[in-house]
Amino acid sequence: MRPAPLHERIRRDIEDRILSGAARPGERIPSERELMAHYGCARMTVSKALSALSAAGLVLRRKRAGTVVAERRTESLVLDVPDLPAEIARRGQAYAWRLIGKRVRAPDPTRDEEQQVAGSGALLEIIGVHGADATPFAYEERLVSIAAVPEAAAADFSRTPPGSWLLGHIPWTEAEHRIGATAAAADWAGLLAIPVGSPCLTVERRTWRGDQRITLVRQHFVASHYQLVARFGAQRDAGSP
Numbered sequence: 001m002r003p004a005p006l007h008e009r010i011r012r013d014i015e016d017r018i019l020s021g022a023a024r025p026g027e028r029i030p031s032e033r034e035l036m037a038h039y040g041c042a043r044m045t046v047s048k049a050l051s052a053l054s055a056a057g058l059v060l061r062r063k064r065a066g067t068v069v070a071e072r073r074t075e076s077l078v079l080d081v082p083d084l085p086a087e088i089a090r091r092g093q094a095y096a097w098r099l100i101g102k103r104v105r106a107p108d109p110t111r112d113e114e115q116q117v118a119g120s121g122a123l124l125e126i127i128g129v130h131g132a133d134a135t136p137f138a139y140e141e142r143l144v145s146i147a148a149v150p151e152a153a154a155a156d157f158s159r160t161p162p163g164s165w166l167l168g169h170i171p172w173t174e175a176e177h178r179i180g181a182t183a184a185a186a187d188w189a190g191l192l193a194i195p196v197g198s199p200c201l202t203v204e205r206r207t208w209r210g211d212q213r214i215t216l217v218r219q220h221f222v223a224s225h226y227q228l229v230a231r232f233g234a235q236r237d238a239g240s241p
Helices: 007-021 030-041 043-055 084-091 113-118 148-152 164-167 186-192
Strands: 060-062 067-069 095-105 123-132 135-145 174-182 199-209 213-220
Touching: 007 030, 007 043, 007 067, 030 043, 043 060, 043 067, 084 095, 084 123, 084 135, 084 164, 113 123, 113 135, 113 213, 135 164, 148 164, 164 213, 186 213
Parallel strands: none
Antiparallel strands: 060 067, 095 123, 123 135, 135 213, 174 199, 199 213
16 A cells, blocks of 8 residues: 555644644644654645645634644534444453455445545445444444545455544544434344344444545444443533523
8 A cells, every 4th residue: 555645644643633632722733844844845745734734624824823723613412433342342342343345436326425425536335244242233334435535445344343443544523423213124134133124223424524524334233232322511601600
């Protein structure tokens, strides 16, 4: 696999510091001259990385004041993107992943959501089953934007589930969850070892990095095996006690 361009590496290094909390809102990012010296590159390379961070809403570029970390939007409801292997391990169970299929394909022209994820490129489709204590836990269908994550096409997902790989390689800035009840379909009920029509909890998730879509995933959980918990607090007006 070819290494990422230097401007992409610079962008990711700074992005990782911001999303991990190491660089706080309002904190100054090293100047272009400092970054040029650190990475041994031209100003154009640094400027390209900072422009991408600015477009993603992660930094603010100000004349004379330099580049600072932008304020992150807060939400009243927090439902994080879970890492299923870690979540299952916290429950004291042994995690397993079974890759069913992986292929690069064009988006379906009749499905707007696939066109949106693909952007100007193709899609990486990954299908697999998560397990807990040797029991099927969730059936997953995932689409990854090759334009946003070109290195995913060459990644080995035979042992590492794509969700964990993405969390480790591509920090996200925004996520949308849709949660509902689904009857197990004939093409995947057997993979979960349940009868067709059995109740399942379905989570559909979209993630973005700035304005760029990263992935669309649908996970079907055996209803008796999984629950989603979100923790949130009431918002107060400025004058409330």
